[in-house]
Amino acid sequence: MRILTLVALMFGLTGTAAAQMAAGDANTVDLELVLAVDISYSMDEDELRLQREGYVAAITSKPVIDAIKEGVYGRIAVAYVEWAGTEQQNLLIDWQIIDGPGTAQAFADKLAESSTNRAYRTSISAALDFSSRLFAKNAYEGTRRVIDISGDGPNNQGNVVTFMRDLVVSMGIGINGLPLALKAPNSGSVDIQNLEAYYRECVIGGPGAFVIPVAGKNEFAEAIRTKLVLEISAIEPQARVIPVQNKAVNCMMGEKIWRDRYGDGIQDNWQ
Template identity: 50%
Template sequence: MRWWISIGMLCAVGALACGDVADVAAAPRAQPTQQLSEKEAAASVDVELIIAVDVSYSMDLDELAIQREGYAQAISSKEFMQALKNGPHGRVSITYFEWAASGDQKIIIPWRLIDGPESADAVAAEIMKTPIRRASRTSISGAIYFAVPLFDDDPYRGLRRVIDISGDGPNNSGAPVTIARDSALAKGIVINGLPIMVKEPSYSTMDIDNLDYYYEDCVVGGPGSFVVPIKSREEFKEAIRTKLLMEVAGRTPQRLPVADNAKEPRVSCSIGEKIWQDRWGR
């Protein structure tokens, strides 16, 4: 079952996005029941998290800068540390890559272990020092296909495996997004989404109405998966922080469930490809 949350509802999630995660993360997490060897325990984390960030040309430089800063600040925040501390292992592994067309993905942060303020600050600094880039096309499917095998390269093993995808438009390059999504879900991977909806859709862009519905019905999936839409530039950093905290704490928004993937999508899952074909004929 998947969930949807808006910035206006964040306080209802708990204290998560209101400057204090104690109420959300305070409840004790279930401890792993399987007895692990010393070597296995040393390599265990609460979640293996892949952050997949859209850098297509539809994202302007200011949005890209705010997005980068949002992730860096969220990872080094005291709320993130609190959520981390309340996990069974008290640590997570993270990798961060940027994507655009089906064959355009670039790893910015290889797998890193975050187990406290020092390692979190190091990852945040690494994110911020990388030059910002932009590229053409939008392939959410390409991002998913690129992300899935990265889990095999992670030296740590998590209780959960999550791909966290942010983007401001529908898939218009590469394989159909639903095929890529379903392939990841079949491997037990959860996909969460951060649809960026700060611009009015226009003919000159690939933006669409109801991108949040598109992400809910065509992109995200897996147990407890959710979508946090961003509808103004002012919401960027808060939304990113909220999403990361929920992923680390293993929480989902306490809201009504969104439509299941099995139901008819409210927005066509091939709308991006159709718009591209209608405008450029290829």
């Protein structure tokens, strides 16, 4: 632990004292991380499978394990949530400590063995609300708290996404994004042209928040791995830091597209 070694040298700590500092309380972690994953019907079954496989591979990869071990405490707490509309948020895997290959593999095995589901609508705001409440329910104390949210479309149901983003950030929780721009928008969908810009301006928040877009199915695994390493290491990717607000991005565009296409009363549709 390079950080702890420097601290020990500065304050003349013995090896035992430094080791105790590194261990901390068993429930103290470097990061509390919620992985919030979109399962709306706009994701086809192949994309859902690739997304699931990407998380399974990333959480057990050497770069992710190395990033965890480089932390002050050498461990993180992770929960996995699947979400779609306002009525569909599911805690698929409850909080679990990951501190090395064994615990990472146990988490990955649970994920790989879970069935995949799909549900209607897209409520990023409800996903953020549900995910933010999980931090108060766990037994861990992290130096950082982050929601990592992936999705392939804009918010079209529930609270205004910017309201919920600002509320979550005010709690000291960071939000990073993985916008999935896998298909070009067509006349029958409620997708948008520049999902990365929407996520950057309307969804992510907190110090060092970033987005890593996925533009092709072959990019899933690498994007997820890179995102996890950045979150665990608290590294700010220069190109992804939140810019000055772009007023050209309408954060209510998803709701508007839905109303224009389907009206206010339609609840069950493919998206």
